[in-house]
Amino acid sequence: MASANNSKQTVAVIGAGMTGITCARALYVAGYDVTVFEKSRGLGGRMATRRVGKTLTIDHGAQFITARSDAFKSFMQRACKAGTAEIWQPRLGEDEEAVDDDWYVGRPRMNSFLKPLAQGLNIREKATVSTITRDGQGWRITFAKGEPETFDRVVCTTPVDQARTLLATEPHIIETIKDVTVAPCWALLMASEARLRVDGDVLRAPTDDIAWMARNDTKPGRGAAGSVWVVHASVDWSRKNLEMDKDDAIDALLALVGKVTGGKLPTTTYESSHRWRYAQTENPLGQPFVATDDGTLYVGGDWCLGARVEYAFESGNAIAAALIEAV
Ligand SMILES: Cc1cc2nc3c(=O)[nH]c(=O)nc-3n(C[C@H](O)[C@H](O)[C@H](O)COP(=O)(O)OP(=O)(O)OC[C@H]3O[C@@H](n4cnc5c(N)ncnc54)[C@H](O)[C@@H]3O)c2cc1C
Structure with missing residues (x-):
């Protein structure tokens, strides 16, 4: 009290x-x-969404949110009712394990459901x-x-x-x-008119160097023409290449994606990298x-x-x- x-x-x-x-x-x-x-x-920290041009938004930090406690489930369900979050149901490829939890995402941006909580707060x-x-x-x-x-x-x-x-x-x-301890993560953001030649909208650890690849435009409310992907490098790769220049990282990460697609990559209409120095907790308190x-x-x-x-x-x-x- x-x-x-x-x-x-x-x-x-x-x-x-x-x-x-x-x-x-x-x-x-x-x-x-x-x-x-x-x-x-802006709000949200690592629940980050980059705006590209007028219509494209890409989530380059947290990808989806799971809710296991009753308190957090009801928080996320209230956000869904209010229209600031929604369950994302990407198509999983044949090799991907089924998902037990609902995957929530903020709508239209990852931080959208924080905005009502911020109302009335003095935020500098x-x-x-x-x-x-x-x-x-x-x-x-x-x-x-x-x-x-x-x-x-x-x-x-x-x-x-x-x-x-x-x-x-x-x-x-x-x-x-x-x-x-908290592990780093290099992220690649890429958009193209043509599809990426992979099976499904989400690939979890398709190689040792890639931890996650997801088709961002399949998330609700992202509204993009073409095919938009977010790729997160593995912890080992990210750590080894942490101080790489951001442009060099784009080339290196695209090469990693090429290994997943058998060398073929569509011409990109947008490509960018983001270095998360402190991404995901390895050893919590x-x-x-x-x-x-x-x-x-x-x-x-x-x-x-x-x-x-x-x-x-x-x-x-x-x-x-x-x-x-x-x-
Ligand atoms: C690449 C990546 C992928 C992830 N994927 C998932 C996922 O799929 N699912 C999931 O549940 N979680 C995921 N996470 C983790 C999730 O993003 C975090 O657990 C969560 O957002 C942490 O929230 P937080 O408020 O504790 O920290 P943060 O979001 O880091 O917020 C801390 C804030 O402090 C601010 N700050 C830092 N220093 C200062 C300073 N000196 N003065 C003022 N402000 C400061 C920062 O700008 C930031 O806004 C991912 C994270 C990353 C980076």
């Missing part, structure tokens, strides 16, 4: 991905004075946090640009490597999260968040529990509940 004093409590939430927005919404509803700081422009975009340090009973936040600000409570929901940098002055937190003993600083994200959007939802809600309880 929220304390009677919560309206006096200011809370800074760092990061406007699934964890940050879930947490900020719950705190806002409970009456806290919440400000969200996000370094990029293009605000990169540089440090988070104690300041009396509260916390002082400095930014890459602009004046420092002080808050009663802080919730940090950045990827774990960034959290380590931001919280360098909190040895207990750093020690607790030291074993968490094993608990939904970590906090200081006095309950004024919380650190969370999907990396606490695993590599899925549902874990980000769980981490964000768990932090909000703990913060409310602690006040």
Whole structure:
């Protein structure tokens, strides 16, 4: 339960991905004075969709969302009813194993179902946090640009490597999260008028170097002419080639796709690459968040529990509940 004093409590939430927005919404509803700081422009973090021209959109981060807990199932079902998410039913090729879970996607973009949660929140975009340090009973936040600000409570929901940098002055937190590891991922985005010669709309690990290939234009609401593919390289390949130039990565990734299609590739009308330095959790923390003993600083994200959007939802809600309880 929220304390009677919560309206006096200011809370800074760092990061406007699934964890940050879930947490900020719950705190806002409970009456806290919440400000969200996000370094990029827009919501969603790794639930990312690139807009190409006027009509083409391509999801280059999270590909689909599974919901296993009752709470998250009902969240995704409500989003479907509201028209901001939908179940994606790609055609699976003959060699692909059947799918047990529903695969949800935001509609028309991956982050679409976060937008209603963000309504009414004070979200400061293009605000990169540089440090988070104690300041009396509260916390002082400095930014890459602009004046420092002080808050009663802080919730940090950045990827774990960034959290380590931001919280360098909190040895207990750093020690607790030291074993968490997150793998990188190189992504290729490609569009062509002609079809790619493969069986099905989704190929899971078709070679050692490719973890995932999916036909993005088969997702609801993406609306593209032709054939649009997203390809994610395997963790090993991505790690080995992490510092590759982005243009070189396009050529290298196209060559990997060529191995799947027997060397034949259609002429592309669009091609691009994206390097995710922190893509998917390999070794999670094993608990939904970590906090200081006095309950004024919380650190969370999907990396606490695993590599899925549902874990980000769980981490964000768990932090909000703990913060409310602690006040
Ligand atoms: C290539 C790829 C494929 C994936 N596929 C799937 C999938 O199919 N299904 C699935 O469930 N999950 C998938 N995931 C994982 C999923 O995207 C994440 O679990 C989820 O989006 C994590 O949400 P989050 O809020 O914890 O973190 P993020 O989405 O990373 O949000 C953190 C936010 O913090 C911001 N930030 C970072 N540093 C700062 C700073 N210093 N100051 C201010 N803001 C900052 C970032 O810009 C970002 O918006 C995939 C991820 C990737 C990259």
